[in-house]
Amino acid sequence: MSKIIIPEEIRSEFRLDKEGKAFLSIRASARLLNIDDSGLVRHFQSAEKNPTNLTQKLIEKGFQVLTFSLDGIPDVAFAEIAEYYAMDAGKRCTQQAKMVYKAFAAIGVRTWIQSELHWQQPQVQHLTPSQALLQSVMMLVEIEHKLAIQDQRLMVIEAEKQQATEELTRLPLSSDLAPSIPLRGKINMIVRNKAQRDLISYNALWSKLYQQMYYRLSYDVKARCRHSGMKPLDQIEKDKMFDALYAIASEVLT
Incomplete structure (x- = not known):
């Protein structure tokens, strides 16, 4: 050697x-x-x-x-x-x-x-019973200190939450009915939720919906877009096909 x-x-x-x-x-x-x-x-x-x-x-x-x-x-x-x-x-x-x-x-x-490299096995330090007891006590003190800090933080968070709740109840709220979500927005929400939940690309989901429209309704939105130069959703809206698309999305993507 x-x-x-x-x-x-x-x-x-x-x-x-x-x-x-x-x-x-x-x-x-x-x-x-x-x-x-x-x-x-x-x-x-x-x-x-x-x-x-x-x-x-x-x-x-x-x-x-x-x-x-x-x-x-x-x-x-x-x-x-x-x-x-x-x-x-x-x-x-x-x-x-x-x-x-x-x-x-x-x-x-x-x-x-x-x-x-002249390496030597590290020496293991053996504690006496009194040293071991002192070490345990110090660890407990440290844990108690951390718990106290955590409790203080929780109290601050709880106080801020309570204050925010009180301020919210004092805010003047609108008496008007909130506007409903249009069909276009509902369809987008369905596609977005499906994509985020199942880790599927948006393009793949839209293609699936357009394909379903073609097979179910003989409606080829992509061909119409090539002719008109419009975007698919704009074309569907122009052709008044949002109701059908919403129904298909509700069935296929939920």
Whole structure:
């Protein structure tokens, strides 16, 4: 294992998280295996639409290959890549990859990187009973403080709500009847509600309604629009077909 060391110029491209898990950049991985890093990039970029044998193997192992360029290559994934370029890459296999793979087969990638980066297992701090009790009390005090703040906020909201209600009752309200929604507005409301509820595009719903008008009434609004240059709803309104469209929308889209 002493034959493989992290070159100083790429040492910064290796990292360990707090649990000791190791990650390598694509460039560092390629350097260790003596391969072209652009080749690795092409492998990873193909993962979504046309995975190669390597990326398919990594995906089957549960790795999120598309994240490697940002988050780094996990040590366990690098071991799979080393095996591929040592044994399965055909003419792209390298002697360096074979040496790395054999060395890591004995000790493991993570252990090697931990050793190279001088990582030490974090010491677990054991609390005495009195320290544990004090910590619990402090946590309870913090929780109580947060609850008190929350209660104050709720009281403010409730007061604002009460004030708004009182102000609303003092407002002079109209004695006139509210105007009714015209048919055009009702149809638009039905289409909009259907689109938002079922995540369907507006165009698809309007096309469905126009198609229903054609089959039920032999009314081809699109053909009429091509002749008149009008928009579909304007054409339907001109032809006094809103009642029929409203009835169809009420049946088909609700």
